[in-house]
Amino acid sequence: xxxxxxxxxxxxxxxxxxxxxxxxxxxxxxxxxxNGFDKIGYQRKIPxxxxxxxxxxxxxxxxxxxxxxxxxxxxxxxxxxxxAEKGYFKILTKEGIxxxxxxxxxxxxxxxxLSLEGGKxxxxxxxxxxxxxxxxxxxxxxxxxxxxxxxxxxxxxxxETAATLGIVTQDGVAVLAxxxxxxxxxxSNVNLQTEFMDAMMYPKTFxxxxxxxxxxxxxxxxxxSSLGSN
Numbered sequence: 001x002x003x004x005x006x007x008x009x010x011x012x013x014x015x016x017x018x019x020x021x022x023x024x025x026x027x028x029x030x031x032x033x034x035n036g037f038d039k040i041g042y043q044r045k046i047p048x049x050x051x052x053x054x055x056x057x058x059x060x061x062x063x064x065x066x067x068x069x070x071x072x073x074x075x076x077x078x079x080x081x082x083x084a085e086k087g088y089f090k091i092l093t094k095e096g097i098x099x100x101x102x103x104x105x106x107x108x109x110x111x112x113x114l115s116l117e118g119g120k121x122x123x124x125x126x127x128x129x130x131x132x133x134x135x136x137x138x139x140x141x142x143x144x145x146x147x148x149x150x151x152x153x154x155x156x157x158x159x160e161t162a163a164t165l166g167i168v169t170q171d172g173v174a175v176l177a178x179x180x181x182x183x184x185x186x187x188s189n190v191n192l193q194t195e196f197m198d199a200m201m202y203p204k205t206f207x208x209x210x211x212x213x214x215x216x217x218x219x220x221x222x223x224x225s226s227l228g229s230n
Contacts, residue, residue, distance in 0.1 A: 021058050022049070029063060030198045033190045041102030042188035043067060067170065070189035072181060078138040079105045082186040083167065084179035090166040091119035092128060099168065101186055109134065113149070123163035124174060131162045143182045
């Protein structure tokens with residue numbers, strides 16, 4: 001009987017430690033979302049807790065991405081593009097092709113359309129976008145709702161098509177109607193009210209498990225003391 005009691009208490013302590021660790025990680029995800037509130041293109045992380053979390057602890061936690069459209073803000077920068085629909089721009093970096101909602105771009109002296117970090121913006125065929133001519137002013141660059149990039153030729157006074165922005169889903173499927181907004185940037189899709197409500201819930205659960213841990217630890221100490229005295 002005595003050994004069984006010790007074994008039960010010990011298992012409960014382990015479960016409480018796992019639960020506290022899990023709640024700490026959940027709070028970390030919430031903090032990450034709050035910190036990303038004002039970041040261009042940031043998408044909210046959604047925590048997913050699987051069954052039997054009390055037995056597997058932090059391994060029960062995974063995350064998924066909220067791909068809903070965030071808040072659009074007017075910037076008046078001709079090379080700021082925002083997607084009013086779900087989808088991602090394709091950027092070629094040294095690490096390979098990356099997907100992003102951050103449509104703040106720039107031009108180099110060769111007319112290449114680049115991300116702020118210097119990655120090459122890709123078209124719908126997977127090729128880097130290079131304007132047919134380097135504009136005298138960025139105001140001469142235009143993008144329509146379908147992502148077709150054009151530049152004004154001062155000599156002919158006509159718009160020349162450069163390429164169509166490569167906009168795809170998370171699975172790499174082309175988005176046919178991306179609803180590109182020029183001179184806009186997309187802020188995060190984080191709802192601070194939701195995050196603050198979560199931030200209030202997780203510490204309460206953590207504290208409940210902490211108190212249970214202290215109670216069971218105290219009981220275990222008394223059992224060990226009793227065994228020693230006998």
